[in-house]
Amino acid sequence: MAKLVSLFISRRQQTIIAIVVGSLIFVVLTGAAGVFALYEARQSMRAESRVALAPYAQIRRNLDSTFAELEKQVTAAPCSAEFREQLRRVAFLPDGFHEFLYVVDGAALCSASIGVFETPLQFGEPDIRVGAETVVWMQRDLSFSGFEGLFGSIVQEGAFAIVVRQDEVPHAVPQWMEFETVATASSGRRWHLDGVEGVFDANRQADIDGTAPLSGTVRSIDCGDDGMIYVATQASLTSLLARGAPYAVVALLFAALLSAVLAIQARALIVRRWAFDARFRRYLDAETVVCAYQPIMELATGRIAGCEVLARWRDIDDTIVYPDRFIPLVERYGLTRQFTRMVVEKAHRELSAAMPAGLLLKVTFNVFPRDLDSAVLCDIFGPFLAEPERFRVIIELVESDAIDMVTAPREIERLRDTGIRTYIDDFGSGYSNIQNLAALSVDGVKLDRAFAMAPADSMMARMLYHAVEMIHSSGRMMVVEGIETAERLEELRAFRPAIDFVQGYHISRPLGIEPFAGFLADANRPDQLLANAA
Numbered sequence: 001m002a003k004l005v006s007l008f009i010s011r012r013q014q015t016i017i018a019i020v021v022g023s024l025i026f027v028v029l030t031g032a033a034g035v036f037a038l039y040e041a042r043q044s045m046r047a048e049s050r051v052a053l054a055p056y057a058q059i060r061r062n063l064d065s066t067f068a069e070l071e072k073q074v075t076a077a078p079c080s081a082e083f084r085e086q087l088r089r090v091a092f093l094p095d096g097f098h099e100f101l102y103v104v105d106g107a108a109l110c111s112a113s114i115g116v117f118e119t120p121l122q123f124g125e126p127d128i129r130v131g132a133e134t135v136v137w138m139q140r141d142l143s144f145s146g147f148e149g150l151f152g153s154i155v156q157e158g159a160f161a162i163v164v165r166q167d168e169v170p171h172a173v174p175q176w177m178e179f180e181t182v183a184t185a186s187s188g189r190r191w192h193l194d195g196v197e198g199v200f201d202a203n204r205q206a207d208i209d210g211t212a213p214l215s216g217t218v219r220s221i222d223c224g225d226d227g228m229i230y231v232a233t234q235a236s237l238t239s240l241l242a243r244g245a246p247y248a249v250v251a252l253l254f255a256a257l258l259s260a261v262l263a264i265q266a267r268a269l270i271v272r273r274w275a276f277d278a279r280f281r282r283y284l285d286a287e288t289v290v291c292a293y294q295p296i297m298e299l300a301t302g303r304i305a306g307c308e309v310l311a312r313w314r315d316i317d318d319t320i321v322y323p324d325r326f327i328p329l330v331e332r333y334g335l336t337r338q339f340t341r342m343v344v345e346k347a348h349r350e351l352s353a354a355m356p357a358g359l360l361l362k363v364t365f366n367v368f369p370r371d372l373d374s375a376v377l378c379d380i381f382g383p384f385l386a387e388p389e390r391f392r393v394i395i396e397l398v399e400s401d402a403i404d405m406v407t408a409p410r411e412i413e414r415l416r417d418t419g420i421r422t423y424i425d426d427f428g429s430g431y432s433n434i435q436n437l438a439a440l441s442v443d444g445v446k447l448d449r450a451f452a453m454a455p456a457d458s459m460m461a462r463m464l465y466h467a468v469e470m471i472h473s474s475g476r477m478m479v480v481e482g483i484e485t486a487e488r489l490e491e492l493r494a495f496r497p498a499i500d501f502v503q504g505y506h507i508s509r510p511l512g513i514e515p516f517a518g519f520l521a522d523a524n525r526p527d528q529l530l531a532n533a534a
Helices: 002-009 011-073 081-091 199-209 237-243 245-274 276-283 323-332 336-354 374-380 408-418 434-439 449-453 459-473 486-493 513-523 526-533
Strands: 100-104 107-111 115-122 128-130 134-141 151-157 160-165 178-184 190-195 217-223 229-236 289-298 304-314 361-367 391-397 420-427 444-447 477-481 501-503
Touching: 011 081, 011 151, 011 160, 011 178, 011 217, 011 229, 011 237, 011 245, 081 100, 081 107, 100 151, 178 199, 199 217, 199 229, 217 237, 229 237, 237 245, 276 323, 289 336, 289 513, 304 323, 304 336, 304 391, 304 501, 304 513, 323 336, 336 361, 336 374, 336 513, 374 408, 408 420, 420 477, 444 449, 444 459, 449 459, 449 477, 459 477
Parallel strands: 304 361, 361 391, 391 420, 420 444, 444 477, 477 501
Antiparallel strands: 100 107, 100 160, 107 115, 128 134, 134 151, 151 160, 178 190, 178 229, 217 229, 289 304, 289 501
């Protein structure tokens, strides 16, 4: 999960993701355009199929009406002169049929144009049966009726048969597609009627073996209402692209432009959502707050008397973020009290579980001056105040805000009454100045690390003596931080007046709860105390 989230945090990865998103959108858009184009092509092909099927539907309707007229008007004795005259009268109707036969047991005895056949014409077994009354002989030579070189179908209902010439069903198709019209029987036999022979078989086979979507050809098969006539159409993708080239260019340009715009918006959205301040506000909770404990040594005895609780934040990608990055956000968004409560509760849970019974530990927390409200702070530090035999709470007013000199003295006194001690943090820098030391009844002062870390012959190092003397004369406890070397620790031991407490990397870096508990137990062994105090 952390590795996945890190992709959204890195600026380089954000750009890559935006490019990938844009590419995917382009693929999706072009794919959608392609699908739409194929759909439109298929619809066009179906429309052409309906055009091709329409004449056959009209022929079927004309056959029904003509058979009805034959039954109605041809009433004379079969194959008599009057009978043939009645047939010829029906042949003049505007239905496209001009040759009628009188058929008994599959043999034609006479026709409207030829008259009585000397020898009955034997058609044999019908090719197609439609219901109980209608039979069809497909693609028969029509020379017997005077149509030399022509083929057609013979449709019989009752005793009458109608000759349907095949050349009477013209159909022009667009150049970008091919088609074939076939007639089918229930036996599965098929007859080519029009178009390019083999198109129907190719389409059927592509559907059967599942290669139709992969063949590079758009295919369609449509059936007439009678279930006998089918029209198969096909068009290659090359012909479709050639037909729609201008539209394809416009579609690609539109897809590229829209993809670029959406990719830019996607990156902006990722940046907004995964910017550090957005992540911090969204994921700040008790689980993401991390406490580190920096030991504080009593300089005279070498005993580890307490610790400063330093807050860290675990980012969504599991990296640890230090206060200089997130504290401004805590202040900006008014989260100071909420954040302090999270840190206090986390520290209490860890210290209560890890610290041995019978040990009294001073626990120091940084507090924002704006939150210097005794009622609020007593509520926040309630878990520690409930165990006075184990913990002493010290708050340090951080230098981020100016201290309200009107209300601060009263609040500090109330805090002292509840057992919470107040120190000025980073004395000598920022807002922590001599005026605050004189005006506020604080319990102690922590000297800014710049004093202890300054070179021995520097102005800051010389000012350290004056600061120690001034703080001691005010009767406050004193903590010097920034002890980086054994030499500086020994120099501080020699100070008069004496310094109360020290902390720094030479003593210990900030530790997790388990390392801190181990360090505390080891550092406070009698033999180690003798060594530390030596």
